[in-house]
Amino acid sequence: MRTVAPGVDSYAEAYRVHRAFDYILVFIFITLLTGIHHLHAMLSVGDWTFWTDWKDRRWWLFVIPLSSLVFPVVGQYILWQHCRVPFGATLMVVCLLLGQWIDRVNNFAGWVYYPLNFVWPGTLLPSAIILDLVLMFTNSYVLTAVLGAWSWGILFYPSQWYMLGAFHLPVDYHGVLMSIADVQGFEYIRTGTPEYIRIIEKGTLRTFGQDVTPVSAFFCAFACILVYFVFNQFAKLVASVKFIKGRI
């Protein structure tokens, strides 16, 4: 005959055990997610996050929010669905930024000497906070997809311009018009990255003249709605104990 004895003797002790469990899990999750989310960003949209001369108004503001939405959606679902904790997106983006800054400071600047003002990542924290708040206030994944994910995409560019604007001042560079970011890309040599590799300002989106930024941002915002739905369902599928039922 098996006997089950309680592991704790009081509510106070139970509380302490819960908190210890929280801290251990949070530490493990942050460590893992910092690595995994950063790796995901590097492999999917690496150069756009690395260099100022890739941060254009056509591709950068489209691919970064789109690619970087995957982890926040899944994190948000797990934490909200099972614990009603509304910081899944913020946590994922904090992990991403932690990984990116460790990488930039140690590798890009410390190891190969690029100045940090050339290799900084954008920040998705403003978008993530809004995404979390929309879920908290609506308690609806559909509304979070439509309002939150849309905001995630649309707010990305304006929330970077405080940093990026300074790098778009015009320069007469030996008789060629360039932005400061272009000059950085030209002068700070990336031996294995010739100029033609840059995927910037390419495409047929020319109908709106100079106002390509809002068009790209709106397109990104709508694409983010789709990504939110897809990965919300993905999270629903995989964030389950049904795979290990009967084994525990």
Add this chain to the structure above:
Amino acid sequence: MRRKITNLGIISLILLSIAPASLVNAHGERSQEPFLRMLSVQWYDTKWSTDKVAVNEEVVLSGKFHLHTGWPEAIAKPDVAFMHVYVPGPVFVRKGVWVNGKPMVRSASYEIGRDYEYKIVMKARRPGMHHLHPMLNVKDGGPNAGPGNWVEITGDAADFTNPVTTLTGETVDLETWGWSRVRNWHILWALLGGFWLVWWLRRPLLAGRNILLRQGREDELITPMDRKVGMGLGILTLALIFYGYFSTIDKFPITVPLQAGLMELNPLPVDEDVVDVELQEAHYDIPGRSVRMTVNVTNGATSPVRLGEFATASIRWLNAGVAPDVGPYPQDLIALNGLEVDSDTPIQPGETRTLNIVATDAAWETERLALLIYDPDSRFGGMLFFYDENGKRHKQTFGGPLIPTFTAI
């Protein structure tokens, strides 16, 4: 048995950790396949203005290259190519590149069979010994590095500055420009994001909330205070985004987008006064580390000429007494007496003569050109330089099949 394996593993690990590590030099330019190096970009007249500079001083790398007419099918044509440099990252900054006198800050279309002259100005940034090559990167084809030379940078990296003047009249240091705005903006958002995390982390987070949720006590998990704080955070977030955006527009009203697109470039004019070369046959004597070529030479110039140099893959075989002083050039890439010609008397204008040429040097092996026998395209190519008695040079590219000889001749 297991203990033995463990001990062996530990001993191996210790031995590996104390084994001397050799210094890694250069950047793998020898690893490129020989047929690619000998049949694509022919670098010549490469010069480094100095081999020692202090931080903030400049080195000028200049020279010419010819795009070989035997360009291999295996690599893409240089319809989009970028005049680059091969250095270990930003130990120098590149202050300017000119090709045929035009500033070449982006990629351009290059023409096979034609010549280009380049000048690259590099400003020293990080002290150390650095290998500096010209390089042409071909889209879908990869890099082709020219000859490399060691340049020593002395001084203190902290002294480096990189001023650039904008069209709005500001002079900014590219080392630090904009960094304070990036840093402050990231810190601000990290504080706000961190606040939101801590707001929830200060209470039971996972197990406790999951239990309450499953008990249907969801209302207890998000309190009115949570909603008030959330509302305040949302308003602050939106306000900061708009402040950041519009204050930046106010501060930098004139900006331009990133610049892209091909630049226009014309090749150097064709030299009409040429000496024609036609390869009859060529053998690579593997044991002797030499290539034996038979070529028909027709002197279309107006004065008698002699063969002074054979060059390929940045290596130069010289016919002593004919080739002029080569100036400073990497010693490992030059064979001062490496070229033998069986009929070394001047070829008269209009005369066609068959020359048997032997280019011998260990460089065939050390520069890994001997690996041509393993290439999918066993052709070689290069340039022959002829000189008249006044030192005027006539160059011609040539190429064709190369048959290996595995036994001593």
